[in-house]
Amino acid sequence: MxxxxxxxxxxxxxxxxxxxxxxxxxxxxxxxxxxxxxxxxxxxxxxxxxxxxxxxxxxxxxxxxxxxxxxxxxxxxxLAGNGDLHPMQAAFKECHGLQCGFCTPGMVMSAIDLVQRHPGADEATIRAQLEGNLCRCTGYHNIVKAVQQGAAAMSR
Amino acid sequence: MGANESGYIGQSLRRKEDRRFLTGAGQYTDDVTLPHQTHAYFVRSPHAHAKIRSIDTSKAAKAPGVVAIYTGGDLEGVGGLPCGWLITSVDGTPMKEPPHPVLAKGKVRHVGDQVALVVAETRNQAKDAAELVDVDYEVLPAVTNPVEALAPGAPQIHDEAPGNHCYTWALGDKGAVDAAFAKAAHVTKLDLVNNRLIPNAIEPRAALASHSASDDSYTLYVTSQNPHVERLLMAAFVLGLPEHKLRVIAPDVGGGFGSKIYLYAEETALVWASKRVGRPIKWVAERSESFLTDAHGRDHVTHAELALDKDGRFLAMRVNTTAAMGAYLSTFASCIPTILYATLLAGQYTTPAIHCEVKAAFTNTAPVDAYRGAGRPEATYVVERIVREAAVEMGIAQDEIRRRNFIRTFPYQTPVALMYDTGNYDQTLDGASELADVKGFTARKAEAAKRGKLRGLGYSSYIEACGLAPSNIAGALGARAGLFEAGQVRVNPTGSVTVFTGSHSHGQGHETTFAQIVATRLGIPVDNVDVVHGDTGRVAFGMGTYGSRSLAVGGTAIVKALDKIVGKGRKIAAHLLEAAESDIEFKDGKFTVAGTDRSKTFGEIALTAYVPHNYPLDKLEPGLDETAFYDPTNFTFPAGTHICEVEIDPDTGVVEVVRFSACDDFGNIVNPMIVEGQVHGGLTQGIGQALLEACVYDPESGQLLTGSYMDYAMPRADDVPSYQVSTRVTPCTVNPLGTKGCGEAGAIGSPPALINAVLDALAPVGVTHLDMPATPHRVWQAIQSAKAAA
Structure with a gap:
């Protein structure tokens, strides 16, 4: 079988x-x-x-x-290459975009995809695009900040 | 980031734990795999209430991969799951404690009640076999609403609890309250429903149990907020195992919010079965099982009355609440709507007389227990809703009525048992008003009106009680456990430090915050400190994490252990420096003879303690490893004001939270970034309760109608705004850190702020009442009803 x-x-x-x-x-x-x-x-x-x-x-x-x-x-x-965090991973750490860490891997993978599809997305777009990822800890506030910071770092 | 003058205290250090979570290296219970492990699946009741006529497992036993099947009858000598708090009714009788079997015996009492445990080689095989277990049920009528459960003629859930009555409990001076109402210039009355919630930590509950034949011991990996309590309850009260033969490990845990405090049937059954099967057994809840069986929160029905004098000063409050317990008493269910609820009804106000009566009812639903805030959100909702109503009725501004009644003298003894040690409620109301730009609200409301939208502003000035204590007083009130915390500081020979704490971190960032405290006190780099938690095999003892207690109680236990470390270090330094112990000062990581430049570093002292060649062995033990237990003398009392601004589309009933401002007083703060994160999360859970979330059971069949994320509306990123938060500090006088706790405040303060804002927005169209959640349907209906009545 x-x-x-x-x-x-x-x-x-x-x-x-x-x-x-x-x-x-x-x-x-x-x-x-x-x-x-x-x-x-x-x-x-x-x-x-x-x-x-x-x-x-x-x-x-x-x-x-x-x-x-x-x-x-x-x-x-x-995601992390040669021990360095991907810019989106680094942004989540810097912005305290995670607490218990359970939703985090999915959130980071979604965030990278979001930025690739919507470079320069504003807050409303980021929030709408994260609709498919639930987080019960952070209230999304710092996740949104992390995605903005990660997006900026990815464009560099 | 390096240490400044106050060390790492007050610095937003980025979290030590983040790297593993961000790279997929976290170790959650389901990530642990043991050799030869089997997999469990539970057969659960499809009925809310039924007699079990018979269970036939013969067909299932022959299914591929099945290792074993157990039902309630197999659990000879296994006790029921205990409740940790005895509440005594007003007539002096103890609460009713019907048995809470690990696997159903003779009857099921809610949809999802566990009936049989199927163990198989794979998860799919266990699940397939479970479908072949044939249970013959005689379906009984069910009741899911606590008020209906107490009504005459309601279906009887337990023989031991006639009329589904668990207890009727009261607090306060009824005579004084009645007298105050008799002379009141104004009385405001309000009926409220505090909606039942499902906690929904994103990691589902899970367990992995194994038995070692070599020393007849058990190891349980489990999603727990308090592994030592889990071990104590399971070993001593349910399975009758020697406590030292059970090791409980709560590794990385993906959120708790209260729902992972409790001893649940599933992990208990797994530990019991692991010896019989002779192989490890893993169980991971599917999300639908989480909805059905995690302990839920809230579910109160309340009538409240507030008596005021002609100037809007509160004279007395009278509260009658009916609270659902669910089908069985969960671990701390009984103390939530009593000890943690009625005691908070004074809020931030000088109300001189308060009386509260609480009736607790069994219902054919999942058990109800502590959920983020636990009793305190329910109390705050009553107080802040009725204060708003009173202000509206008497024509007093919302901030003004609060200021007229604020407590300003501390310590303050409330009429509902608590003694507030410190606070400054004016400054958090001022702070929130600034953040919310209250002055600009009139203009924003007018602008919204031009677009056909309704704007409203809502206030909530909350108080909470954290770090439940002291143990002896709690014991007198019915607690069956201690409320202290343990901390151990182990200085390694090379000067690095391992901290063992009984607090458990499942998102709170203890590995960072606790390390900041230790590194600051010892004057060493924060990277030299590791924090260990969540393992009864490594940590001395612990009561775990709940009630925003970790820093105030767990952190203080570590401080007490640090005191011992520094004290011993001083003795060692005195010996090495040939000085009197009283002349040794410890600062910035150095032990110095006062007034001289003769000193020894912390690292030198550590090494000397473990290589004691030049050492006062006749007077002092070698080693540098100290444990402390700390039992606080009082609760701590975080408080603050939350102001919510909403905009409502009257055509659709959609409520948008356009601005949410929170100014909180958590006492001293160790890591501001982590504190803000806790507030953001709490606010979102509170906004979720007020705007979106509701657990709904079908009243006839008792089926859970909100059993998936399609039906239960979790807050998503586009449901909430970015927040404006700030803090003010009145240091807590109870503990040496001066901290109060911040984990639950957001969920406590925000629901009434949001509903008060909605009611403020809807006032022009004649809506005067609304229950949570303020869904578009409910808001639209309220608008239509008001229009029809006008």
Missing amino acids: GIAISMTVNGAAVSAEIDPRTLLVDFLRVNLGLTGTHVGCDTAQCGACTIHLDGRAVKACNLLALQANGAKVTTIEG
Whole structure:
């Protein structure tokens, strides 16, 4: 009943034989041990599982691993290069855009995608674009600031 | 960032814990994997109230991958989940404490009640097998509303609690209140509903239990705010295990807000089953399980009356509240609508007489317990709503009626048991008014009116009581636990420091704030200090994190341990410097003989303590590792004023929060950035309650109608504004840090500010009352009803 898949995850080629009903998020967390991608709701509402699939932000709890066959996947673990934080990660730290940290990986992945789609977004746009990511700790105030600061750093 | 004259205190250090969270290196319970682990899934009741005629697990037992299935009948000798606070009714009888079984026995009492535990090789196999467990239910009528539950003829939920009555409790001098009302120039009356909320930490509850055959011990990883309390309750009261044979680890925890304080059935069943299965068992709640089974918050129905003299001075307040307990008493359920509610009804005011009566009812719903603020938001909502109504009725400005009644002399004994140590309510009202640009409101309202929009301004001057204490008085009031905190400071031989705290951090940033305190006191770089929490195997003891107590109580325990470290260091320095101990001063990381340049660094003292070659071994033990327990002498009393400005579209009923200003007094502040973050989060949860969130059960079937993020409206980024916050400081006199607590203030102050703003905006169209949440539907209906009545 196993089915073979292969994809590139954080720059490395991976392949495995999996139960066809395996969700992408479970494949990343269980098969690959990439536990930075979180599951907060199982219904594609909270956004904690957001990753990049071929450069686009997607919710990994709402995709089968099979649907990512042959794709290029980036998770939160793949953002920091050579030990340096990605500018968006650095902005979240600098602006105190995280508290418990559970929504944070998904929030950061969404924020990067947001900035790529809306460079120079204003506050209203940022808030509207973060609609798919729930945070219960920060009240979003410092997340919005972090996205603005991260966007500025990414454009440099 | 380096230390300045006051060290790291007052500096917005960026958080030490952030790097792991930002790179995906956090370790939450579901991220932990043990060799050969199995997976659990719970069979849950689909009915709000039913008898269990029979359970047939035979088909499920044969399903692929199934390791074991347990039902209530298998849990021989396992006790029920305990309640940690005994409330005594006005007639002197103890509250009713019906059994709270780990797995249902004979009956289920709310949708989601756990009936059977299925253990399998994979999560999917456990889930598939759970569907094959055949439970024969005899469905019974259900009741979900606390007032209806207490009415004659309501469905009877527990045999042990006739009429679903848990307790009737009261506080205050009823005679004095009646006398004051008799001579009042004006009486304002108000009926309020405080809507039931679902906490919704973004990390669902999870547990991973294992048993070691080598020493017959258990290890439990669990999403907990207070692992030591969890261990004590589970070992001593439920499973009958020796406490030292159970290690509870609460690793990184993804938000709590109260909902992870409690001992839940799921982790208890897992620990019990792990020895029988002989392999680790993991359970992770699905979000729908979180909605159904996490302890909920609020759910009060209240009638309140305020008596005033002709000048708008408060003479007395009378409050009658019915509070839902849910189907079972959760760990601290009973003290929330009593000890943490009625005691706060004086607010910031000199009201000389207050009486409050609270009836608690069992309902066919998830249990209700502490949720961010826990009783204090409910009290603040009563006080600040009725103060607004009184001001409107008497034609007094909203800020003026508050100022006429502010407490200005401290310490102040309220008529509802609390002694406020310090505060300055005028300065936080002034601060909030500045932030809110109250002076410019009239112009903004006129401008909005030109666009056909209604603008309103709402005030809330709240007080809260944090750092619940002291233990002996709480014990006299029914607490079954201590309320102290433990802290240990271990100085390593090379001078770095490991701090062990009983407080738990699940977003609050203790790893940074506590390190700032330690580094400042010892005069060492903050990077040389690590903070360990959340593990009964490493931390001496702890009562955990709740009630905004971590810095005031947990931080003070660390300060007490630091006192011991410095005291011992002084003795060692005196020996090395051949001086009298009383002549040794400790400052900026150096022990110096007063008036000389002879000194030893903190690092030299640490090394000497562990390499005691030149050391007073006859008088002093080697080593530099001290533990302290701190039990506060009083609560702390953070307070402030929140001002909300809303704009309402009368055609759609949509309420937009256009400006929200909060000026708070949390006493001394260690890390302003973290404090502001706590306020932002609290405000959003309070605005969520007032604007969006409501837990709704179908009144007939008892089904949860708001069981997903499609139905339960969580605040999202575009529902709330950027906030304007500031602080004023009156240092707390209870603890040496002078801190009061900041974690819950936002959620306590904001709901009445928002509803008062909505009512202010809707006053011109004749709306005089609205219950939370102010959804477009509700606001639009209120506008239509007012129009029809006009």
